[in-house]
Amino acid sequence: MDKTKLSVVIFILSESIFFIFLIAAYVFFHGRHLQGMDAHAFLDVPRTGFFTAILLASSVTMMVAMMFFRKEKFRLMSFFTFLTILLGAIFLYGQGSEWWGLIQQDVTISRNLFGATFFTLTGFHGFHVFVGLIMLTIIWGFTLKGNKCLPKENAVDSISLYWHFVDGVWIVVFTVIYLWK
Amino acid sequence: MNEAVLVPEVNESLPSIRSNEGMLAWVASVDHKQIGILYLLTALLFFLVGGLEALLIRIQLFFPNSAFLSPEMFNQIFTMHGTTMIFLVLMPMLFGLATYVVPLMIGARDMAFPRLNAFSFWIFCFGAFMLNFSFVSGGSIGNGAPDAGWFAYAPLTEVPFNIDPGMDYWALGILGLGVSTLTSSLNLIVTILKYRVPGMTMTRLPLFVWMVLITAFLAVFALPSLNASAILLLFDRKLHTMFFLPQLGGDPVLWQHYFWFFGHPEVYILILPAFGVISEVIPTFSRKPIYGYEFVAGSAVAIAFLAFGVWIHHMFTVGLGQGIYFVFAATSMLIAIPTGIKIFNWIATMWQGNIRFTTSMMFATAFIIEFTVGGLSGVAFATIPIDWQLTDSYFVVAHLHYVLFGGTVFALFAAIFYWFPKITGKKLNERLGKWQFWLTVIGFNLTFLIQHFLGIIGMPRRVYTYPDEPLWTPLNQVSSIGAFLLGIMVLMFLVNLIYSLKRGEIAGDNPWDGSSLEWATSSPPPPENFTKVPPIKSRRPLWDINHG
Numbered sequence: 001m002d003k004t005k006l007s008v009v010i011f012i013l014s015e016s017i018f019f020i021f022l023i024a025a026y027v028f029f030h031g032r033h034l035q036g037m038d039a040h041a042f043l044d045v046p047r048t049g050f051f052t053a054i055l056l057a058s059s060v061t062m063m064v065a066m067m068f069f070r071k072e073k074f075r076l077m078s079f080f081t082f083l084t085i086l087l088g089a090i091f092l093y094g095q096g097s098e099w100w101g102l103i104q105q106d107v108t109i110s111r112n113l114f115g116a117t118f119f120t121l122t123g124f125h126g127f128h129v130f131v132g133l134i135m136l137t138i139i140w141g142f143t144l145k146g147n148k149c150l151p152k153e154n155a156v157d158s159i160s161l162y163w164h165f166v167d168g169v170w171i172v173v174f175t176v177i178y179l180w181k
Numbered sequence: 182m183n184e185a186v187l188v189p190e191v192n193e194s195l196p197s198i199r200s201n202e203g204m205l206a207w208v209a210s211v212d213h214k215q216i217g218i219l220y221l222l223t224a225l226l227f228f229l230v231g232g233l234e235a236l237l238i239r240i241q242l243f244f245p246n247s248a249f250l251s252p253e254m255f256n257q258i259f260t261m262h263g264t265t266m267i268f269l270v271l272m273p274m275l276f277g278l279a280t281y282v283v284p285l286m287i288g289a290r291d292m293a294f295p296r297l298n299a300f301s302f303w304i305f306c307f308g309a310f311m312l313n314f315s316f317v318s319g320g321s322i323g324n325g326a327p328d329a330g331w332f333a334y335a336p337l338t339e340v341p342f343n344i345d346p347g348m349d350y351w352a353l354g355i356l357g358l359g360v361s362t363l364t365s366s367l368n369l370i371v372t373i374l375k376y377r378v379p380g381m382t383m384t385r386l387p388l389f390v391w392m393v394l395i396t397a398f399l400a401v402f403a404l405p406s407l408n409a410s411a412i413l414l415l416f417d418r419k420l421h422t423m424f425f426l427p428q429l430g431g432d433p434v435l436w437q438h439y440f441w442f443f444g445h446p447e448v449y450i451l452i453l454p455a456f457g458v459i460s461e462v463i464p465t466f467s468r469k470p471i472y473g474y475e476f477v478a479g480s481a482v483a484i485a486f487l488a489f490g491v492w493i494h495h496m497f498t499v500g501l502g503q504g505i506y507f508v509f510a511a512t513s514m515l516i517a518i519p520t521g522i523k524i525f526n527w528i529a530t531m532w533q534g535n536i537r538f539t540t541s542m543m544f545a546t547a548f549i550i551e552f553t554v555g556g557l558s559g560v561a562f563a564t565i566p567i568d569w570q571l572t573d574s575y576f577v578v579a580h581l582h583y584v585l586f587g588g589t590v591f592a593l594f595a596a597i598f599y600w601f602p603k604i605t606g607k608k609l610n611e612r613l614g615k616w617q618f619w620l621t622v623i624g625f626n627l628t629f630l631i632q633h634f635l636g637i638i639g640m641p642r643r644v645y646t647y648p649d650e651p652l653w654t655p656l657n658q659v660s661s662i663g664a665f666l667l668g669i670m671v672l673m674f675l676v677n678l679i680y681s682l683k684r685g686e687i688a689g690d691n692p693w694d695g696s697s698l699e700w701a702t703s704s705p706p707p708p709e710n711f712t713k714v715p716p717i718k719s720r721r722p723l724w725d726i727n728h729g
């Protein structure tokens with residue numbers, strides 16, 4: 001493994017621990033059946049399920065983009081990178097509108113323990129998605145300029161690794177918050 | 182030296198050390214040696230600050246019922262003393278030393294990510310500034326430094342109990358320091374795994390580098406929990422969440438779990454590099470290879486794993502249940518085994534060695550003794566009933582100072598006397614050094630040995646004053662006198678630093694007849710570290726060359 005990828009793998013390990021602690025806080029309070037910890041009173045599971053599918057699809061398009069990158073088909077890579085960004089952005093829109101809806105119902109971060117754990121966890125995840133989008137946009141910008149400017153494979157690979165990680169975290173978050181009664 | 186291996190090439194050109202450009206060359210530097218020196222100097226500055234705070238504490242406790250410091254002030258001072266010494270002195274000293282020495286020891290030209298290296302240092306400075314800015318940030322008694330102890334137990338840290346801004350600065354500062362440690366650890370791991378000169382296999386790696394590698398992994402897994410704690414505390418205080426607020430359903434015990442999940446690995450982050458220093462210094466001055474290289478490295482790996490399974494020994498009085506406590510008492514005792522193994526390795530290395538008692542070696546030898554005392558009080562604490570009796574007393578203060586001062590600080594002095602010639606080209610004055618050594622040993626034991634007894638006779642830690650009970654006053658006074666001896670010691674050390682920089686004996690490339698690669702280049706090393714690296718055919722490449 002080269003140094004760029006190695007550093008991203010270690011970074012991801014470290015970030016996983018960070019998310020484990022945020023998830024643990026949710027699980028800890030949820031498991032105690034505290035008042036206000038009933039997520040399903042507030043959340044629209046099918047709707048978020050749809051946006052979850054979108055985010056997972058973005059992992060697939062990322063993989064396809066990487067495949068074309070390796071085959072040196074940069075036009076197609078460019079297209080699939082763009083698709084990944086689009087899907088990621090749709091996911092963020094889904095999350096933003098969900099937050100807006102909750103805040104309208106006066107479910108905020110300071111309302112109760114559900115609000116505190118929910119907004120903290122999904123907020124940090126959303127922030128990671130956002131950072132991933134910035135990095136993908138940079139890659140996409142390079143692909144538009146043709147193959148001369150493209151970063152090395154390990155750099156693109158590292159970003160795609162990070163993107164899959166962010167998706168993976170969401171699967172856990174979705175399961176714990178939305179599917180766990 | 183005819184065979185030579187080239188240094189693995191860094192692709193991008195590195196800015197050179199341009200001494201003629203003055204301060205800017207330092208601020209803009211991405212050279213690991215300059216950044217290492219910046220770390221060490223910053224840590225030295227905070228060592229003076231933290232030391233001054235310690236002296237204030239000891240002045241206040243010199244007399245019973247003293248009113249030298251107000252209770253509020255006292256809380257701020259001991260909190261800042263602990264936070265400063267751990268996060269702004271020991272951490273940057275150890276990481277700064279690693280940043281300076283590790284690339285040299287593995288024959289590399291720089292760290293894997295030189296810019297990230299500079300980032301780690303400057304974000305560290307930002308965190309350090311945040312923490313100390315709190316002193317002038319206002320607040321109900323005029324200065325609002327954090328005042329809830331270095332482990333900042335909730336709910337004392339929460340707004341209803343602590344309205345001053347100190348804890349906000351604490352959380353922000355800790356976050357900056359946490360990010361710094363993380364990025365620096367990541368950098369060190371990649372450097373050690375990827376930038377070794379050909380021939381430098383993992384089993385030929387100097388033990389200091391091994392210990393830094395393990396420490397860095399510990400940090401990668403432990404620091405996120407500190408960062409998460411700091412963020413949740415900040416949210417509680419600023420966004421009005423209630424993670425640790427019991428009256429709104431939150432749970433202060435959660436803070437304890439989060440903090441100590443970081444906190445116990447942290448104490449090993451602070452001691453493993455010290456083990457590494459001792460494992461370099463003792464063989465060099467005993468003129469023998471380390472006894473049981475594999476055991477030193479292997480036991481440290483064992484320590485690293487165990488370190489994540491003992492945190493509840495800091496929570497023996499919370500009431501989590503007997504079953505849990507038995508398990509954690511057992512793992513805590515278990516961790517004494519790999520620690521003990523190393524003690525035997527060092528003693529066996531010295532055994533029948535041709536020992537030269539330089540100042541560095543004297544500190545290393547004293548380290549073994551003082552650290553063992555701290556280890557023994559640790560095992561005592563792992564015995565639950567003893568902990569119930571002694572927790573939150575001065576016995577804890579004695580324990581932690583035996584491991585962190587008698588351990589880490591002694592090792593750091595050994596390291597500085599050992600590597601100062603490499604860093605500056607001049608030797609530190611040995612005569613002043615020996616005076617300093619004896620003053621340290623006497624001052625340290627006067628200050629802290631006594632505190633074991635103070636703890637046993639019932640003096641709680643963190644009280645701003647005490648009644649005039651039998652024995653309490655004289656014991657406290659002995660402790661304070663010891664602290665002032667340590668103060669004189671630090672001044673002496675400063676004088677030595679400045680004097681030796683100007684007038685010190687010229688060191689030459691390899692003043693101690695060391696056997697690892699950093700001694701193969703000039704003192705101080707050139708910007709590119711090496712033009713040629715000697716061939717690595719054993720664990721002691723330089724010894725092979727100099728002694729056939």
Ligand code: HEM
Pocket residue numbers: 332448449451452494495513514516517520555556557558559560562563568571572573577580581584585588
């Ligand atoms: C030999 C193995 C060790 C064992 C079994 C052990 C055990 C313990 C226990 C049970 C406590 C909690 C005491 C209490 O608050 O009631 C404690 C505190 C502490 N230990 Fe150790 N310890 C060991 C080694 C070390 C080492 C090597 C270090 C650091 C280099 C260290 C640093 C500390 C610190 C800083 C505290 C105080 C935390 C506080 O402020 O409350 N210990 N130790």
Ligand SMILES: [Cu+2]
Pocket residue numbers: 444445448491492494495
């Ligand atoms: Cu511990």
